[in-house]
Amino acid sequence: MENKFILVINCGSSSIKFSLIAPHNxxxxxxxxxxxxxTEQANITFKLNGEKxxxxxxxxxxxxxxxSHIVHFLQQNKFSDQVVAVGHRVVHGxxxxxxxxxxxxxxxxxLEQLSHLAPLHNPANxxxxxxxxxxxSALPQVAVFDTAFHQTMxxxxxxYALPYELYQKHGIRRYGFHGTSHYYVSRQATRLLNxxxxxxxxxxxxxxxxxxxxxxxxxxxxxxxxxxTPLSGxxxxxxxxxxxxxxxxxxxxxxxxxxxxxxxxxNKDSGLLGLSKLSNDCRAIEEAILxxxxxxxxxxxxxxxxxxxxxxxxxxxxxxxxxxxIFTGGIGENSDYVRQQVVSFLSVLNLVIDNTxxxxxxxxxxxxxxxxxxxxxxxxxxxxxxxxxQQTAEVTQTL
Ligand code: ADP
Numbered sequence: 001m002e003n004k005f006i007l008v009i010n011c012g013s014s015s016i017k018f019s020l021i022a023p024h025n026x027x028x029x030x031x032x033x034x035x036x037x038x039t040e041q042a043n044i045t046f047k048l049n050g051e052k053x054x055x056x057x058x059x060x061x062x063x064x065x066x067x068s069h070i071v072h073f074l075q076q077n078k079f080s081d082q083v084v085a086v087g088h089r090v091v092h093g094x095x096x097x098x099x100x101x102x103x104x105x106x107x108x109x110x111l112e113q114l115s116h117l118a119p120l121h122n123p124a125n126x127x128x129x130x131x132x133x134x135x136x137s138a139l140p141q142v143a144v145f146d147t148a149f150h151q152t153m154x155x156x157x158x159x160y161a162l163p164y165e166l167y168q169k170h171g172i173r174r175y176g177f178h179g180t181s182h183y184y185v186s187r188q189a190t191r192l193l194n195x196x197x198x199x200x201x202x203x204x205x206x207x208x209x210x211x212x213x214x215x216x217x218x219x220x221x222x223x224x225x226x227x228x229t230p231l232s233g234x235x236x237x238x239x240x241x242x243x244x245x246x247x248x249x250x251x252x253x254x255x256x257x258x259x260x261x262x263x264x265x266x267n268k269d270s271g272l273l274g275l276s277k278l279s280n281d282c283r284a285i286e287e288a289i290l291x292x293x294x295x296x297x298x299x300x301x302x303x304x305x306x307x308x309x310x311x312x313x314x315x316x317x318x319x320x321x322x323x324x325x326i327f328t329g330g331i332g333e334n335s336d337y338v339r340q341q342v343v344s345f346l347s348v349l350n351l352v353i354d355n356t357x358x359x360x361x362x363x364x365x366x367x368x369x370x371x372x373x374x375x376x377x378x379x380x381x382x383x384x385x386x387x388x389x390q391q392t393a394e395v396t397q398t399l
Pocket of ligand 1: 207208209210237280281282283284286329330331334335336
């Protein structure tokens with residue numbers, strides 16, 4: 001088969017991540033990131049067949065400039081004719097989108113309307129799509145939503161105990177995120193355990209800078225820890241996860257915080273960073289524990305692991321059976337320390353880790369790290385870009 005690639009784009013407010021992926025075999029000859037957009041330090045790094053090439057971006061340092069650079073790079077390296085479609089990661093699809101969607105004017109208008117649900121993310125995604133439509137005007141573009149996988153949650157799981165009108169009139173409910181990742185790892189887990197397609201029931205823990213837990217019954221999401229926004233649930237790098245909402249009023253009314261300060265406190269200054277007073281980066285925290293016996297860092301990671309374990313245990317109420325638990329994301333894939341700590345709280349669920357397998361299964365390796373008698377504990381490297389490429393190829397029938 002002649003090589004056909006999907007260009008996968010993940011556009012943030014000041015960055016664009018991109019990769020060229022062959023959907024049938026996952027081959028990725030080119031990837032990269034444009035960073036510090038909208039500033040004079042804007043630059044773009046291409047990784048071409050393993051080799052990194054960094055370039056400064058000329059003024060104006062906007063998303064369109066970065067996309068033009070990517071087009072030029074594709075032309076220079078003779079990829080242009082092989083790119084058949086563009087797939088975009090879009091954070092919030094609301095209740096409107098439960099499937100990957102071919103982008104047209106109506107879809108763009110709906111995405112604009114949905115921006116109030118994700119004011120930090122969706123506008124950036126829309127900017128990326130608009131820039132890509134100009135840069136690749138002949139190619140179909142597809143939106144793949146972070147929320148889509150969770151649209152199968154029952155009302156019991158997605159409604160907050162708030163006045164029902166808030167849901168009816170304003171769409172205030174749990175949506176959940178990291179859907180593409182939970183979808184991918186649960187499919188891979190089903191294969192790894194040789195279960196029939198669409199039968200696997202798992203609790204998956206996506207642990208990166210953002211972190212979420214998902215209960216999956218027969219391949220479908222039935223509950224997840226992030227909510228209307230990615231702030232809720234377990235402890236994250238800089239986000240608090242769940243806190244008593246009364247704290248917010250205490251901060252404002254008694255301690256004089258402004259709304260913006262509370263927002264920054266919960267999103268940027270909390271989580272592992274706030275607790276450890278050291279870093280949001282799990283690796284740095286582990287090093288401080290292991291090398292310096294840093295007790296504050298240990299407390300932060302203890303809380304992080306305990307909260308994950310509690311959430312996993314809670315989701316046994318959402319399932320009728322449990323084939324295993326899954327660790328993914330930068331921390332879940334690499335930190336034997338966190339995995340060991342989390343699972344140590346879950347022996348009641350017959351989950352026990354094999355220490356040797358745990359240490360061996362890192363840096364891109366997949367496998368079951370449980371003892372022979374235990375329920376499976378799976379480590380599965382996520383690949384959201386591959387899912388976006390495959391779903392884009394399917395929607396556009398360009399395979
Ligand atoms: P993002 O949510 O930004 O995609 P990642 O999934 O890349 O984040 O995860 C980043 C996190 O993974 C960081 O906290 C980092 O410290 C952690 N991490 C990466 N490698 C290791 C490792 N070898 N040991 C422990 N933590 C790691």
